[in-house]
Amino acid sequence: MESNDNGAIVVADRIEKRFGAAGAGSLALDGVTLAIPRGRVVGLVGRNGSGKTTLLRVLQGLLLPTNGRARVFGTDVAQLGDADLARLGAVHQENRFLTWMSGRAHLDFVRSFFTSWDAQRERRLVDALELDLAQKIGTMSPGNVQKLAIVAATCHRPQLLLLDEPAAALDPLAREALLQSLLELLREDGPAIVISSHALRDVERIVDWITCLERGRVVKDAPLDVLQEGYAEWRVTTPRGALPARFVEPWVISQAVEGRQAVLCVRDPEEHRAHFATRYQAEVESRPLGLERLFPLWIDRGPA
Amino acid sequence: MLILLDSHSGKPVFRQILEQVRFQVAGGILKPGDELPSTRQLAADLDLNPMTVSKAYAQLEQEGVVERRPGLSLVVRAPRGDELDARRREELARVLGPAASAARQLGLDVDVALEVFRQALARRGGDDGKQ
Numbered sequence: 001m002e003s004n005d006n007g008a009i010v011v012a013d014r015i016e017k018r019f020g021a022a023g024a025g026s027l028a029l030d031g032v033t034l035a036i037p038r039g040r041v042v043g044l045v046g047r048n049g050s051g052k053t054t055l056l057r058v059l060q061g062l063l064l065p066t067n068g069r070a071r072v073f074g075t076d077v078a079q080l081g082d083a084d085l086a087r088l089g090a091v092h093q094e095n096r097f098l099t100w101m102s103g104r105a106h107l108d109f110v111r112s113f114f115t116s117w118d119a120q121r122e123r124r125l126v127d128a129l130e131l132d133l134a135q136k137i138g139t140m141s142p143g144n145v146q147k148l149a150i151v152a153a154t155c156h157r158p159q160l161l162l163l164d165e166p167a168a169a170l171d172p173l174a175r176e177a178l179l180q181s182l183l184e185l186l187r188e189d190g191p192a193i194v195i196s197s198h199a200l201r202d203v204e205r206i207v208d209w210i211t212c213l214e215r216g217r218v219v220k221d222a223p224l225d226v227l228q229e230g231y232a233e234w235r236v237t238t239p240r241g242a243l244p245a246r247f248v249e250p251w252v253i254s255q256a257v258e259g260r261q262a263v264l265c266v267r268d269p270e271e272h273r274a275h276f277a278t279r280y281q282a283e284v285e286s287r288p289l290g291l292e293r294l295f296p297l298w299i300d301r302g303p304a
Numbered sequence: 305m306l307i308l309l310d311s312h313s314g315k316p317v318f319r320q321i322l323e324q325v326r327f328q329v330a331g332g333i334l335k336p337g338d339e340l341p342s343t344r345q346l347a348a349d350l351d352l353n354p355m356t357v358s359k360a361y362a363q364l365e366q367e368g369v370v371e372r373r374p375g376l377s378l379v380v381r382a383p384r385g386d387e388l389d390a391r392r393r394e395e396l397a398r399v400l401g402p403a404a405s406a407a408r409q410l411g412l413d414v415d416v417a418l419e420v421f422r423q424a425l426a427r428r429g430g431d432d433g434k435q
Contacts, residue, residue, distance in 0.1 A: 041353055225359070
């Protein structure tokens, strides 16, 4: 392995991607820098048009960056060869498969490119996803096409798996089956996985890292647990005395004050809690914020 | 080892594991010398990314709750001196924090609050206990 990126499978160094003419076109990626090691599961989040899909396509060499460099397995994405591609698995948001093929024929076609194809995994996955391989792709529902794409992308034991909204068309049972199969992959092969998703609930259980894009920029890139513990919701009650009409502490992100009670959304809760409680003679009940509620904070405030 | 995860609590999963193992060790459910399931095994049992389990285990090791035997998995470390006692007090203090806060908000006298706690201690089988 020519990986000289400190063991990182993916390295992006200030990549820019411009669509359209220089100076006039729009910047889909605006200086993205990332490193993803083996075993990490990244939840790639961001609004529509924030650059998630473009980034995933750059990492597969399907689009080349306008500026900056991206390497996968230590190879520049412009130079990815067969050996690199054989270690890569991807599920696209929109799959363009040959509609006249059956699911079975498609899988046989895909597996013919790989010596590492795991037929047992394929069988388990097809069963778990309740996928009918006899059906022609042209007559499959979008959900079933997505299931087929997942099977096709994961059975060759990829060391990097790029999933663009993999659960979007799936019902809850199929989502669960997808999660289970990703967990199995992690236990057996320990690949790096990048999952882009709007449905934060879906990814929260499996990702250990969050990368958030906004207008082509990385506005958050941190371990999930650090982000979870970096914010909290407080219910503040002061049995005696009164609370200020408005808290001016810079780490208070949002607030609702009503007489002797307040609900605050705060940054770095454990750092401030004891001092705050003493200062206002207040009881502080602290609760974590879910990922769904954290997400808007990053988008609105930009890099923190 | 039984771990119960709340995936909707917003509390990091590694911390949930950490706290529950600590509590079980302090309470003697996990005894010195007991072997923890391997990272892989616990990850499989709980449907988790193995990295999450590793993180909890690494911290337990760092805190001296468990130790790694050469070539073996993690085992519960025998406590030294009054370490076990200190840990038990710590665990109880942690769950009593919110109760104390509630007592203050309710304006209960210390004596009354202690009386309520005494009664709660005498009551068995209640599930209004920990976590």
